[in-house]
Amino acid sequence: MKNVLRNAAVAATALFAATAAHADRDRYITLASTTSTEASGLFEHLVPQFREATGIDVRVVAVGTGQAFEIGRRGDADIVLVHDTTGEEEFVANNYGRERRDIMYNDFILVGPSEDTAGLRDADSALDAFSRIAEAEHPFTSRGDDSGTNRAELRLWGEAGVDPGGQWYRELGSGMGETLNTAAGMDAYTYVDRATWTAFDNRQNLELVYEGDPVMFNQYGSLPLSQERHPDLKHDMAEEWHQWLLSDEGQAAIASYELRGEQLFFPNAE
Amino acid sequence: MDNAFQAAFQLIVAMDPVLIGIVTLSLQVSLTAVAIASVIALPLGAAIALWQFPGRGLVVVVLNALMGLPPVVAGLMVYLMLSRAGPLGQFGLLFTPTAMVIAQIVLILPIVAALSRQVIEELWGEYREQLQSLGVSRLRAIPTLLWDARFSLITVVLAGFGRASAEVGAVLIVGGNISGVTRVMTTAIALETSKGNLPLALGLGIILLLLVASVNAVAYIIGEAAKRRLG
Numbered sequence: 001m002k003n004v005l006r007n008a009a010v011a012a013t014a015l016f017a018a019t020a021a022h023a024d025r026d027r028y029i030t031l032a033s034t035t036s037t038e039a040s041g042l043f044e045h046l047v048p049q050f051r052e053a054t055g056i057d058v059r060v061v062a063v064g065t066g067q068a069f070e071i072g073r074r075g076d077a078d079i080v081l082v083h084d085t086t087g088e089e090e091f092v093a094n095n096y097g098r099e100r101r102d103i104m105y106n107d108f109i110l111v112g113p114s115e116d117t118a119g120l121r122d123a124d125s126a127l128d129a130f131s132r133i134a135e136a137e138h139p140f141t142s143r144g145d146d147s148g149t150n151r152a153e154l155r156l157w158g159e160a161g162v163d164p165g166g167q168w169y170r171e172l173g174s175g176m177g178e179t180l181n182t183a184a185g186m187d188a189y190t191y192v193d194r195a196t197w198t199a200f201d202n203r204q205n206l207e208l209v210y211e212g213d214p215v216m217f218n219q220y221g222s223l224p225l226s227q228e229r230h231p232d233l234k235h236d237m238a239e240e241w242h243q244w245l246l247s248d249e250g251q252a253a254i255a256s257y258e259l260r261g262e263q264l265f266f267p268n269a270e
Numbered sequence: 271m272d273n274a275f276q277a278a279f280q281l282i283v284a285m286d287p288v289l290i291g292i293v294t295l296s297l298q299v300s301l302t303a304v305a306i307a308s309v310i311a312l313p314l315g316a317a318i319a320l321w322q323f324p325g326r327g328l329v330v331v332v333l334n335a336l337m338g339l340p341p342v343v344a345g346l347m348v349y350l351m352l353s354r355a356g357p358l359g360q361f362g363l364l365f366t367p368t369a370m371v372i373a374q375i376v377l378i379l380p381i382v383a384a385l386s387r388q389v390i391e392e393l394w395g396e397y398r399e400q401l402q403s404l405g406v407s408r409l410r411a412i413p414t415l416l417w418d419a420r421f422s423l424i425t426v427v428l429a430g431f432g433r434a435s436a437e438v439g440a441v442l443i444v445g446g447n448i449s450g451v452t453r454v455m456t457t458a459i460a461l462e463t464s465k466g467n468l469p470l471a472l473g474l475g476i477i478l479l480l481l482v483a484s485v486n487a488v489a490y491i492i493g494e495a496a497k498r499r500l501g
Binding site: 039043059060061062063076175176178181184203233 | 354355360364365446447463468
C-alpha cells in the first residue's frame with residue numbers, strides 16, 4: 001500500500017510540477033488559522049499586501065482553533081493565528097510555539113430570533129444573557145467543536161453557573177457558518193464572533209440581540225512554531241509574517257479592512 | 271433556487287478567472303486520481319477474477335466493503351501518512367493537490383477494482399473454455415478480457431470519477447481548501463455554505479453537475495462511436 005502511494009505521489013508530483021504556474025514555488029508559508037478570519041475575507045485583504053512587501057505568499061488553512069493547534073503540534077503549518085489566549089499560552093508553555101503575541105481583537109455577540117423569546121435585549125451583562133437563555137430553555141446552538149468560539153462560550157456558561165445540557169442545548173460539532181445556518185433554521189440563539197456574523201448572508205429571522213460586555217472580548221494571537229521541535233519548517237519566512245503583523249504597516253492593514261462598511265478587526269499589538 | 275440558477279449562469283457567462291481556476295483544479299485532481307487508480311485497479315480486479323487463491327473470498331468482501339469507505343476516513347488516513355509527524359512527512363505533500371490526488375486514489379481504487387472484478391469474472395465464465403483450448407494462459411488472457419469488456423469498464427471508471435469529483439470530506443482534510451492552491455468545486459461549495467451564501471453555493475453545485483455530466487457525455491460519445499466502428 002505504501003509503495004503504491006509513494007509511486008502515485010511521485011507520478012502526481014511530476015504531473016503537477018509540469019503544470020505549476022509559479023516559477024518560485026517555495027516562497028510561501030502555510031498558516032493555520034480560524035474559520036472566522038477566513039470567512040470574513042481578512043486574509044484576502046492582508047496577504048496581497050504582505051506579498052507585495054516581501055514576495056512571500058501565505059497559504060491559509062482555515063479550521064477551528066482546536067484543529068489549528070493540532071496542525072501546529074504536528075508541524076503541518078509554519079505558523080498559527082488563532083483566538084484562544086488560554087490555549088495559546090499552554091501551546092507555548094508546552095514548547096510547541098516559540099512565542100505568543102497579541103495581534104488584533106474584535107468581540108463576540110449573541111444572535112437569536114428577532115422576537116427575542118428569552119429577553120436578551122434587556123440583559124444587563126453577558127452572564128445575565130446566558131442565564132436567561134438557560135431559564136427560558138430556548139434552543140441554543142453550540143459549535144461543540146473545540147474551536148476558540150466554542151471554548152469562549154463554554155467558559156461563559158461556567159461563569160453563569162449553568163451546566164448546559166438538555167433538549168434546548170444543541171451541540172452541533174460544526175464550523176461557525178454551519179452553526180449559524182442551523183440556528184437560522186431552528187430560530188435558536190447562538191454565540192458568534194462579529195466578523196463571521198457580518199459576513200454571513202443566510203440570517204433569515206436571526207438578529208443581533210446582545211453585545212458589548214467586556215467579557216465577550218475576542219483576542220487573536222500569532223504563534224510562530226518551535227524551531228527545536230520542527231527544524232524543517234520555514235521559520236524565517238514565518239518570522240517575517242509574524243513581524244509584519246506586529247509592524248505599523250501590518251497593524252494599519254488590519255485596521256483598514258472593512259466589510260459592509262464595518263471595521264471587523266482592531267489591531268492591538270504592543 | 272432561481273437565485274442559484276442565476277448565480278450559476280452569471281458565473282459561467284462572466285468566465286470568472288477564480289472559478290476557472292477552481293474548475294481546472296477539480297478536473298485535474300479527479301482525472302489524475304481516476305487515471306492512476308484505473309491503471310492499478312483494472313488489472314488488479316481482473317487478476318482477482320481469474321485466479322483462485324486461499325482467502326480470495328475475504329479479499330472480494332474487503333474490496334466490496336471498501337467501496338463504502340467514508341471520504342473523511344480516507345482523508346484522515348492520508349493526512350496521518352503525509353503529515354510531517356507521519357511516515358511520508360519528509361515529502362511535504364500535505365495541503366497540496368498531490369495530497370488530494372492520493373486521497374481520491376484511496377477512495378476510488380476499491381470501487382474500480384471491485385466493479386471490474388465483477389465484470390471480468392462474468393466475461394471469464396463465457397471465454398474460459400475457448401481461451402484455454404487455445405492454450406492462452408491466465409496472464410495472457412487479462413488484456414483480451416479487459417479489451418473485450420471495455421464498454422462496461424468505461425462505466426466502472428466513470429463511477430470512480432463520479433465518486434472522486436463529488437466527495438468533499440477527503441480533499442478538505444488533506445488539501446486544506448487553500449484559496450488558489452487546493453480549493454476545488456466541492457470545498458468551495460462547503461465554504462460558501464458556511465458563509466451563508468446559499469445561492470452561490472448551489473450555483474457552484476449546478477456547475478459541478480454540468481461538469482460531471484460533460485465528462486460522462488464525452489465518454490458516452492466515444493463509446494458509441496467505437497461501438498459503431500468496430501461493430
